[in-house]
Amino acid sequence: MEELETYHIVWLIILLFANHMFIYLFNLRTDKQEVVKKVYGLEPGAEQLKEEFRNSLITAPIHPLLILLFVSMGWLTTSEKNLSTVITSFFVMFWWTEFWFYASHRAMHTKWLIGIHKEHHRSYITNPMTAASFSLIEKTIFTLGIVGFASIYSHYLPFSFNGLCIYYVFYFAVTVLGHSNVEFRNARYPFSLMGYFINAPSYHAMHHARYVKNYGLVTSVFDRLFGTRWNDYEKVLERAANGKPLEKLSERP
Numbered sequence: 395m396e397e398l399e400t401y402h403i404v405w406l407i408i409l410l411f412a413n414h415m416f417i418y419l420f421n422l423r424t425d426k427q428e429v430v431k432k433v434y435g436l437e438p439g440a441e442q443l444k445e446e447f448r449n450s451l452i453t454a455p456i457h458p459l460l461i462l463l464f465v466s467m468g469w470l471t472t473s474e475k476n477l478s479t480v481i482t483s484f485f486v487m488f489w490w491t492e493f494w495f496y497a498s499h500r501a502m503h504t505k506w507l508i509g510i511h512k513e514h515h516r517s518y519i520t521n522p523m524t525a526a527s528f529s530l531i532e533k534t535i536f537t538l539g540i541v542g543f544a545s546i547y548s549h550y551l552p553f554s555f556n557g558l559c560i561y562y563v564f565y566f567a568v569t570v571l572g573h574s575n576v577e578f579r580n581a582r583y584p585f586s587l588m589g590y591f592i593n594a595p596s597y598h599a600m601h602h603a604r605y606v607k608n609y610g611l612v613t614s615v616f617d618r619l620f621g622t623r624w625n626d627y628e629k630v631l632e633r634a635a636n637g638k639p640l641e642k643l644s645e646r647p
C-alpha cells in the first residue's frame with residue numbers, strides 16, 4: 395500500500411463534490427438571467443430530476459474512489475517535479491478521454507451494450523444534473539478507462555496527479571455545460587476555428603433528443619472522422635442562439 399499525502403486527500407474531496415458544485419453554480423447563474431437561450435424549448439419532468447439526482451449521489455464517489463484505489467495500490471505512480479509534467483498530463487488525459495469516451499459511448503449504443511447506457515438516455519431533455527446521471531456500471535467502466543490508461547502511462551512516462559485532477563475538474567465543468575440545454579455561444583461559433591473542433595451545448599443536446607450521432611465529448615474530431623456528426627448542428631445552434639429553440643424532439647430546423 396502506498397502512503398497518501400495531504401494533497402491527494404484534498405483533491406479527492408474536491409473531486410467528490412466538483413460535479414454537484416458546478417451544477418449548483420450553473421443553476422444559480424441561470425436562475426438570475428432574464429433570457430436563457432434554450433436549445434430545446436421543453437422542460438424535464440419532476441420525476442426525471444429526482445431520478446437524476448438519485449443517480450448522481452450513487453455515481454459521484456466512483457471517480458475519487460477508483461483514483462484512491464489505483465494510487466494506494468501503487469498502480470498509478472505520480473510525479474510532481476515540474477509544471478510541464480502537470481500540463482502534459484492534463485493534455486494526455488484530455489485526448490485519451492476524447493477517444494475513450496467516443497469509443498466506449500459508441501459501443502454502448504450497440505444492442506449488446508445499450509443496457510449499460512440507457513439510464514443516461516432516460517433524459518431526452520437534458521439539464522445540468524443529467525451530467526451526473528449514469529448507471530453505476532457505466533460510470534465505473536468510463537472511470538476505469540481513464541484511470542487505467544493513466545496508470546499504464548505513468549509506468550513509462552512521468553505523470554502528474556495534479557494534472558489528472560485538474561483535467562477531472564475541467565471534465566465536470568464542461569459536461570455540466572454540455573448537458574445544460576442552454577446555448578451560450580453565438581450563431582457564428584461553429585464557423586470559427588475553435589467552434590470547428592470544440593462543441594457547444596447544442597451538440598450533446600441533439601444526441602439526447604435524437605438518441606444517435608454526436609457521440610463526442612468536448613470535441614467533434616472523432617464524429618467527423620467516423621461520419622457520426624449531425625450535419626444540421628449549425629442550424630440547431632443558430633436557432634438556439636437567436637432565441638428560437640426547437641419545440642419538439644423530432645424537429646429538424
Ligand SMILES: [Zn+2]
Pocket residue numbers: 499503511515601605
Ligand atoms: Zn449516448
Ligand SMILES: [Zn+2]
Pocket residue numbers: 514524573598602
Ligand atoms: Zn449525455
